[in-house]
Amino acid sequence: MSITTDQLRARAAGSFWLRLAAVALPPVLPLLLIAPASWNGYPLLQWDTGGYLARWYEGYLVPSRSTVFGLYLHYGENLGFWNNLAVQSLATLWLLQLTLRVLGLMQTFRFVAISLLLILSTALPWLASMLLTDIFAGLSVLSLFLLIVGGERTSLLEKISLFVFTAFAAATHSATLGVLLGLCAAGWMARPLLGRHLPIAGLAQASLTIIAGGVMLVSANHALSGQWAWTPGGYGVAFGRMMQDGIVARYLNDHCPRERYKLCPYRNELPATADEFLWGKSMFNTLGRFEGMNDEMGYIVVHSFADYPAWQAGAALRAMGQQLLHVATGEGASVWIPHTYGIIERYIPAQVAPMRAARQQNWGLDFDYVNWLHVPVALVSMLGLLALLGHALANRRLDDLTLLAAGVTLALLGNAFICGVISGPHDRYGARMVWVATFVVLIALTRRFDDDESANEVSAAA
Known part of the structure; x- marks a missing residue:
């Protein structure tokens, strides 16, 4: 079967636009990823933001407020926290492209397309635009995976960067540390079955990030409060x-x-x-x-x-199940948050004027329309993960993408258990993690599309 002249011209035209997009869009992606903050006129705040900001100034420990993340925010105060958002945006794009590269699927256009779809259909840009630990919860799952399976596909500098990033993420929130700890434990338990797919060196590096994150947190607590103690609460x-x-x-x-x-x-x-x-x-x-x-x-x-052991077990299972379904974007960002405003007014007066002028502080945020898209995409993505794992199991296919899908599934379950059982179900806890499921499903779909294209080319050539 031969290819006609019209088909060749159509492919050439399509290739031109793909190359143009591949050149023009990557430099814009970091800005698109924090577009909600740019539109708002100020980084997005949440109820918990004030507690983190106050850690530098108050010198004592409070429940569930990491001093490590407080220090991270403190060093952004003089620039209106825009440098914090730059770090969050660039770290996100770095991990997305590095994941694609390690999986052997990195192409500029594919990276751009997947990034744009995540920006348009998930909570990712809202997380990257907010002064909160949540962006690091999902990203740390990717960085832990890359540490474990990266091996010779990542450089020494990349390994060091992944290690530091994962340890920092673990230190920003106890729930994030718990999820990462659970993933490492699952990896060690599965190692005898999966062998070379889970290298011992990678698992050791990943496990050491948990220790490093704990040391980082306890050291920061001592530096700010004088106590060698874990964050209370x-x-x-x-x-x-x-x-x-x-x-x-x-x-x-x-x-x-x-x-x-x-x-x-x-x-x-x-x-x-x-x-x-x-x-x-x-x-x-x-x-x-x-x-x-x-x-x-x-x-x-x-x-x-x-x-009441039976009551406790039943309540825990219900909370976990409910948490899996609580995935709406924006919880805690479209309400009045006087504590955070008060902390900024008391300790960072130079930021009061731009903060008060932002749309968020003038009731300009409404996530109802956003969640008409985000919630169905999140729920379908979780089902897509299960379908991906089911297809891999049926075909006895075990590759790095299957491992990533399994890891993300365990992370979602662990996150739902830790957050749902301890804190109770909240949309914020689900939204900060579920976008990673969408990322994995998009990777699987693009790989399937590539396989179909290759099959069509072979058929056409024949």
Whole structure:
């Protein structure tokens, strides 16, 4: 079967536009990735941002607020945090192209096309545009994978960069560290079955990033607070989730007649949600917040597991399942966030004017329309991961893309377990990770398209 002149001309024209796009678009991608912040007129803020910003100035540890990430934000203050967004944007694009290269699929046009699709259809640009740890949660899954399987396909400088990046990401949030730790543990357990597909050297490097991240966090905590300590707050967050599930009220009703707890007088007045209890105007404030309540909350958390094991297991599974479905973009960014505003006004007065002038602070953000696209794409992408793994299993195909799909699937499950069970289901926790599933599905689709094109060319030549 011969190729006609018209077909040759069409291919030449198409090739010209592909080459033009490949040359023109890559320099623009970093700007497109932080387009939400540019449109906003200021980096996007979230409720938790203020807690991280304050770490440099307040000199003490607070629950769930990494001093490592606080230092990272502090060094961006003089430039309005735009240098932080530049780091986030460039790191994202670096890891996307490096993943494609290690998989043997890197072509400039493919990289540009996948990047644009992620920018248009996922939470990725909103995460890259925000002063929050969330962007590093998904990126660290890619960097850990590249450390494990990269081998001779990455240079020494790239290995060092991946190691430092992964350790830093692990130090920015306990949930991110937990997911990475779980992936390393799964890798070591699967090593006897998968052999050379999971090199021992790669697994060792990946595992050392967890240790390095822990050392980084404890050292930063000591530098800022004088304490050799882990970031506090685990019991308080878990307590809030159990209170939301009704477990705390049941425990207090069962024990208050014979045991004295600070919460006993309030056992019939507990808020309906963990957020109301921990961050609203509740009895938690009256009783001294984390400093006054941490011991009691920790005691109730531990002993409620012993008292109600079946209830706890059922609540954990429900929370995990719900978390997998909570994937909407923008949670916490389109509401009034007085704590963060107050921290900026108190400690960074030079940033008050541009911050107040931004669209976000003038109720200009509405994620409803965005999520009409983002939520279906996220859910379909998770199904696509399962389909990809099922197809690989049916065909007994084990390659690096299959390993990446399996790793991302485990990361999504681990993230849902850690965040859903400890903190309770939130869209923010799902959105920060699920875009990686979309990335993997897009890679698989482009590879399938290439295979089909090659088959057609062979058929046409014949």
